[in-house]
Amino acid sequence: MTEPIVHPWPYPRPDLPPVPAPGEAEHTVDVWLVPKFSMLTLFCLLEPLRVANRFGRELFAWRLLSSSGEPVVASNGVRIEVDDRLSLLECSELLMVVSSYEAEARVTAGDRAVLRQITAFGGRVGGLDTAPFILARAGLLDQQPVALHWESVPAFREEFAQIEVSQADFIFDQPCPTGSGGAAGIDMMLQWIERDYGPALAEAVSRQLVHQRAAEGELHKARERLAHLPRAVASALAIMEAHLGQTLPIPEICRLVGQSQRQLTRQFQAQFGETPKQCYLGMRLDQARRILTDSRCQVTEAALATGFTHLAHFSRAYQARFGERPSVTAGRGLG
CATH class of the missing domain: 1.10.10.60 (Homeodomain-like)
Structure with missing residues (x-):
């Protein structure tokens, strides 16, 4: 029996810019860019959030910060405009520090005080690549393991011997999320998406990014099951999981995945023995x-x-x- 033709994964919202302003989304991520930061790490951090928004709802917004409020030059020489100064940030749901070369060269005591203030008000502060050096200097990592770029591990262990260094590429479910940078930022954000909105949405985002996640345990099994579903079914599940509180009519879900209601119902009954409803x-x-x-x-x-x-x-x-x-x-x- 020949395999059915599978059409490319549809974009549910091709006509809307999926970049809501802070306050317009369910979550806002603040990103502090340290001079000579890794551009790759920044993109890997933000792109999963942008793609998640394309499945029909404003889930994530982000705001770029620098110490001075001026543009920041990345390690590849590209200047990036920012939205505000770090010192003006009084609280944050999640502040991610992105750095690379000479991570602490231009970080001040005032910058570290802002990080401590955010955690004191119940926010989370994390860091990627070499940013754990900044978090450790601020006294934020003493009670948890840390993940950072492999090149930096020997120096970090030498200076912060009391902090456990993890072999993982990233750690998200800790007060201070940390990661090794690069593609680890994608996996970290996918874990967040999966935790809050389910594996179907995380799988949909991963497919859009053409990214093969590193996975283990039960989450890996869930993604394996999703990988074998027809794409229209997996896309419909992702949209449903993104709209558990603000439900969509089934005909609208069918429109978003590019299937008639009869076609989608037939596929759902074949996979689950249930209708989409x-x-x-x-x-x-x-x-x-x-x-x-x-x-x-x-x-x-x-x-x-x-x-x-x-x-x-x-x-x-x-x-x-x-x-x-x-x-x-x-x-x-x-x-």
Whole structure:
């Protein structure tokens, strides 16, 4: 039997610029560029976020900073304009420091104070390539392992012997995310996308970037399963996972993936034994269960967060899927 022709992966939003301003997206990443930073590392950090926005929603915004507010020259001699001065940043969801050669040559005590201030207000500060030297000097890495460029490991161990150096290319789920630079920035951002929005969206972004992720464990198995799905199905799953709270009509999802509703329904039933509508409902209910289990949210909050406007409908669907009322799950979560 001949393989079906698979059309190129469609861009869901070809007509909209996927670069929202800070405050217009669900997450904003601040990026501090240190002189002689790696251009490759910067691009690898931002491109996964840009591509994720193309799947129909403003998920990520970013803001470039320098110590002076003036343009910064990268290690390849290219000048990059920035949006603001680092010292004007009072708080941040995530500030990533990007450096390379002579990482600490122009970093001041005032710059390090800004980093400490951000963490004191509950933000996260991370760094790529040689930036862990800056974070360590600011006293931010004493309680966690660190990943950095392999060339810098001997010098880092010599100066900061008390800090554990990881063999991993990146570490994201720590107070201070760190990585070796270059393509590790792609994998770090894909892990963030996968953690918050599911493996289908991360796989879709990875495909767009023509990037083969380094993976292990259960996340690798999930990506293996997605890799064998028809592209229209994987694309539809990615869009659904990006819209668990602001649900899209099934006909709109079909339009975005370039399939008729009959075609997409046939493919979903072949893969999962469910229609796209049934699969979408299950994904939203699974997300609601995670919210109720892992947080102190009330049932109404979990329902609204997953696109249910009628509480009675949510409760009936939830009990049918999990065999218990959402209030029972919420009680265990609070416990």
